[in-house]
Amino acid sequence: MRSNQRLWSWLLLAMVLLSALGLVAEKKKKSKDRANAAAMQMDEQKRAIHVLNRFTFGPRQGDIQRVESIGIDKWFEQQLYPEKINDSALDARLAPLRTLKMKTDELVRNFPPPQVIKAVENGRASIPRDSQEKAIYQAALDRQRQKQEAKQEAAEAQNNPDANANDSGKPRRNGRELEDRMYASLNADSLMSEPPDQRFKDLMKMPPDDMRAVARSLNQQERDRMFEGLTPQQKETLQALVNPQSVVQGELTQAKLLRAIYSERQLDEVMTDFWMNHFNVFINKGPDRYMLTSYERDVIRPHALGKFKDLLVATAKSPAMLFYLDNWQSIGPNSDQARFGGQRPGRGRLRRGPFGMIVYDPPKPRQEQTAQQKAKRPSGLNENYAREVMELHTLGVDGGYTQKDVTELAKVLTGWSIEKPQQGGEFKFDERRHEPGKKKVLGKEFKEGGEGEGVKALDMLAHHPATAHFISKKLAMRFVSDDPPESLVQRMAKTFRDKDGDIREVLRTMYDSPEFWAPEAYRAKVKTPLEFVVSAVRASGADVANPQPLVNQLQKLGMPLYGMQPPTGYSMRADAWVNSAALLNRMNFGLALAGGKLPGIQWNPTVDQNQPPGDAAGALANFETALLDGDVSKQTHATILNQLNDPQAAMRNNVPAAQGTNFRLIAGLLLGSPEFQRR
Amino acid sequence: MAITRRAFLKGGAVALVGTAAVPSFLTRAVYGSTAPITGKKRLVVLFQRGAADGLNIVVPHGEQAYYGMRPTIAIPRPSSSQLSAIDLDGFFGLHPSMEAFKPLWDQGHLAIIHAAGSPDDTRSHFDAQDFMESGTPGLKSTEDGWLNRAMQAGDPKQHSPFGAVALSTALPRSLAGKFPAVAISNINDFGVGGRNPNAAPISNTFEAMYAQSVDSVLHGTGQETFEAVKMLKSADPARYTPAPGANYPRGRFGDSLRQLAQLLKADLGVEVAFADIGGWDHHVNEGNTQGQLANLLREFSQSIAAFWNDLGDLGENTVLVSMSEFGRTARQNGTGGTDHGHANVMFVVGGPVRGGKVYGRWPGLEQSQLYQGRDLALTTDFRQVLGEMVYHHLGNRDLATVFPGFQNSPNRFLRILG
Known part of the structure; x- marks a missing residue:
């Protein structure tokens, strides 16, 4: 018996050892296979570009070299464990967005929607004590009251059409509006020249009406100046005085873009x-x-x-x-x-009956709801x-x-x-x-x-097999191509089933598959608007102090953030995004970004110091490398060069000869080019 | 008067011949091909988002029950007063703020389908709009819209880049899909470089880039895009100021229809178009002959009437059809409004319309006749109405593709088009 047992444990140990050896060998073989396959398929630089195009929101300048020096496989492994990647630069950018850390009920309380304001009006809820919060509530109450008054006025006018006929009320109101606007801009001017703390205090002292008038009178640059030097909370409060809900939504969408642009945990962002x-x-x-x-x-x-x-x-x-x-x-x-509506079951009652007996009175039966009650x-x-x-x-x-x-x-x-x-x-x-x-x-x-x-x-x-297949296919559509090879999907689905739906493992299987590295996968995906906008900003290296213009651009490009109404989510396929208006908007976005036309987003496209001035071809090549890793077709290159060398065009573009090549134009044309629409 | 296609071709498109970017339908026309030019018939789809109150829009003033259920918001029976329903046929009447529709009705260009809509019983705006626009009530996985599918028959190259147009920033669900549809919120902004006077060379550079691209997807769309941009430019729709008598009210909806009329009059090959108007969700203080609904109806009906007048002869081949995701409760609620209901009213306006008639079976408003005891019951599926437009007006016979899963045969049409 005993020796038998020992024999068994030896055998077991041997088996474990053997299989471990096998695993190592298997692993070695896998990576060797991958290297071989890759050698046949993409060269090292293309491999680096490929992983950056697939597992990030687009390469930044220097990213390819960085990935190559870390080692492509190792870089991918690092990305699979985002919690180990330092992201302090992003955290600093997100710090002013206070709502990101709040719980849902806090958000509702701090930035009340109309329902909460109504509850306060009806005495079902109370106003917070904090002075800034209180101001937000009072402004909202005031707004609500005005709305009701306007409604009432309209109703009165309706019931009394004769009074409406001579329109006596209208000119007066128009006159007042004009006056309001004048005062508002005067107010705004004097406020902007005050030191931040004083400015905030004065703004808070304003009657809500005036405050809204001032807010309306500001353009983007003036708004930025008005907010300059204020604390994040002060900024939020000011914005909330005008529209509390927009603070929550605004910070959420801005954070999404800041993360996509600046996070070092890019795969985590892509997967989120x-x-x-x-x-x-x-x-x-x-x-x-x-x-x-x-x-x-x-x-x-x-x-x-x-x-x-x-x-x-x-x-x-x-x-x-x-x-x-x-x-x-x-x-x-x-x-x-459904059966009884709000009625709760009764408990029944014990009482003393005749002859001192204890009698149980059953609860009154609940009434079934009628069809009408149910409706x-x-x-x-x-x-x-x-x-x-x-x-x-x-x-x-x-x-x-x-x-x-x-x-x-x-x-x-x-x-x-x-x-x-x-x-x-x-x-x-x-x-x-x-x-x-x-x-x-x-x-x-x-x-x-x-x-x-x-x-x-x-x-x-x-754990259903159909789920394993469905999720694997969708991942392959995001990371490989619009119509991914079934062999790849099957392999990923097997990992999904074998590894208890471990998403990290499924991604590893995809990464280890030859289909992922096939030449036809290279730049096979047309970017969604989000991918397009973020990749352009990342490639440019622009500094985004205020992502709001990018949020607006995404709306224009047909992909408002968190704004997909049907539960299907946005399509990841090219056909959904390649349409006329969308393409024009992409070209215009490229021109606007490169032209410095998006307030709050700083980019001054320049080339190497070593570049001789006036060398248009050299400058173009420079930007082709910086923005598209050199993956630009001869045709695109020639077309842009043509435009740059056409003196008539240069004249029309108002570029004096002394100033040399129009870098902004080059960058804008490249961002709008067919090549830049793919990843 | 609207410019003809031939005049446009002489003036504008001929100049395009010789460049790569000429739409095939134009070359055929320029070279005198006898093949029929597509794009002659136009279908304009209007969506009232928010669930319009059909019972106060086309009022069943012959129903006693109607007045019983809406003590303060009902529209009074037709009378000499301005503040009463405009009688149509002795049983139905228009809301008084829709008087702009009366001439259309009298001329036989306006048909009404009452108790129509989507059979799905959802009372969620968002689901119901989705179901109507996808054309597949109850089915959420449909990726494209019915109006796009209606354009998918045949070769897309046979159509103008403006074949399918939405007057909005994003493409609406109805037009999502394979057929290249264009979203334009402002025809003056449809181009590269905006109002920049130096935009032309930049636009040309982009065009050359896309024309020469080997990227099959982007090459094709790029080509369509610049065809569209150029067509729009040479057609210069801004020239087409509204015809006399076409008084568009202020607001986004009137603006959309005014621009659409410009596109149609510039003969850009528009076949289907889409525009929407929101703000119909009147749970509170809906009003009666005056008030919130009345104001919105004035804007709605005046815009459509202005569009119709603006089109002139083009109206002969143009059909407009309106819809809203569901109707509202038969009874008014406790806050002077109405809640989400079921069946609703649809309007069809156009040259080939057999108008001056209210179509569909009227289900009645007695308690036992109401859907789930609260709403106007549905007697006409909206796909029956749209199917007829697709089949007879657009000439697409493949209704099984446009409205999958719906038995939609011509013998079930209401015969609104004649």
Whole structure:
């Protein structure tokens, strides 16, 4: 017996050792294979450009050399562990955006939406004590009151059309507006010349009306001057006095761009963006505008390179998703809530009866709601989330589920709700809304189990083979090509299944695949507007003091940040983004960025000191390297050179000969070129 | 008077011949090809975002129940007063602030479909708009829009770069998809370099870059883009000031339609166009003959009437169709407004329209006739109406592609077009 046992343990040890050796050999072989394949496919510089184009928002000047000196494989490994990469320069840029660190209920309280202001008006909520917060509330109350007055006026005019006929009120109001505007600009001028603290104090003392008039009278540059020297909180307060909600949304969108441009943890940013889009939530749906800050920070980012199941459950429980796809309102048709509305079950009562007996009085039975009562408020299933979670988040539209599965899953998820969504509340499981009884989803039975039913069902979806394939394909579409080879997708999907949906491992498998390094993958992807704008800024090395103009440009390019209304998220395919107006807008963006026309974004395109002045071809080559790593076609090169050498064109462009080559023009043309639209 | 295609070709497009960037439909026209020029018929799609209150827009004044359910917001029965419904057929009447529509009705150019809309019972604006624009109620995974699919039959090269146009900054869902559609918010800004007087050489350089590019995707779109830019420039739509009697009201919607009329009159080959108007979500203080809804309806109807007058003879081959994601509750709510409902009203305006008639079966407003006890029931699927426009007006017979999953055969059309 004993010797037998020893023999077994020896055998076991030997096996472990052997397999470990095998693993090492396997690993060595893999990297050798990769090197061989790469040698046949892309040279070292192209490989560096390729990884930068795929795993970052575009190479900055010097990035290629940096990656080459670290070693391409090693650089990729580093990117897979963002928490180990120092990102202090970005942190410093994000520090003034205070809302990024706030919880949802804090955001609602500090930057109140109209509902909260109404609650204050009706005495259901109180005004905070802090002087700056108080000012924000008072300005909002004032605004609300004015709106109501205007409405009332309109209503009175309506009821009394004769008074309206001579329009006696109108000229007076127009006159007043003009006067207001004049005073406002006078006010603004004198304010801007004051030292920051005094300026802030004076602004805070202004009646809300005047304050708004001043705010309206400012252009971007004047606004920047008005805010100069103020603390971040003072800036936020001033902005909130005019529009509290815009502070939250503004800082969120600005932060997104600052991260994409400046973060050293580029793969983490790319993946966070990928999942934000995969688990899309539209910022303009009610309280979602307050929930997205936490959604990105607490739900998506922590799992961006983690296990898919954790990501899925976190999104399912997030107030942002529960609200966006309506699950918070879903009610089991046989739940207490549906049957009895607000009535709670009674307890019954013990009392002393005749002869001293103890008698139990049962509770009064609750009244079933009538159809009419039910029609008044949500009283049934909402299948919205149940459908999307299978169709868009996990299995894919062809993942083999039926309408019956959607309905059953919706029942499983009844009760997954939000505690007071309008006030920034958190997830809650509401037993009273939960559909009782057994459910069956995708052939699997779920016994009555409250909140746990949903967790089990999501676990099943996360581990479904269709999910492994669907997610792998979508990743390959982001990182390889619009129509990725099925062999690659299969290999990634196998890793997904074998490694419990470990996203980091799936990315490694993709990186280790020959398809990723195939020549046809090189610059195969047309940039989305976000990728285009950010890559242009990164390539240029421009300093972004205020990302707002970039936020606006993305709106113009058809990709407003967090602004995709349908749950599909933005398309990653070329055909969605290549259209006439979009291309023109890209060219115009290139010209505007290079021309220094975007306020708050500083870029002065110059070339090497060694460049002889007036050497247009040399200057062009210089920019081709800086902005496009030299990947510019002969045709594009010749066309631009043509324009630069055409003296007529130069004259029309108003470039005096002495000033030499128009660097801004070169840079703008290159950013708008066909080559720069791809990554 | 609107300039003809031939005059434009003489003046502008001939100059383009010889460069690579000539739309094929233009070369065919220039060289006197007898092939029919596409783009002769035009469909303009209007979306009222926010769920317009159809029951106060085309008022069923013959329904006693209507007055019972809307004690303070109902539109009074037609009378000599200005503040009453404009009678159409003895049962329905227009909201009084839509008097601009009355001549269109009298001339037989305006048809109305009541109790129409999307059969999906969602009361979410966002889902319902999405369903209508994708043309697939209940199906969220549809990536493109119905109006784009309506243009996908045949060779896209047969169409002008302006074949499908949206008067907006971003392409609306209805026009998303394979067919190259153009979004223009301001025709004066559609070009490279904006109003910069030195923009022309820069634009030419970009054009040459894209024309010579070996990048198949970008090359193609680049070509279309500069064709469009050049066409727009040589056609100079700014020349087309509104015709006498075309008084566009101020506001974005009137502006959109004014610019669209310019594009049409400049004969740029527009076949389908899209414009929208928001602000219909009147939960509170909707008003009756006057108030919020009344003001919006005035803007809406005056813009359309101005557009119609502006088009002149072009109206013969133009059809406008309007929709809104769902209707509103039959009863007014506790705050002088209405909540999200179900069926709604659609307008069709145009030359080939058999107007002066309210189409669709009226389901009634008695309690038992209401949908889920609260809303106007639906008797016409919006795809039936749009299907007829696509089939007969645009001449695209492949309705199974445009509205997948919907039984849409010509014998079910309401026969609005004649």
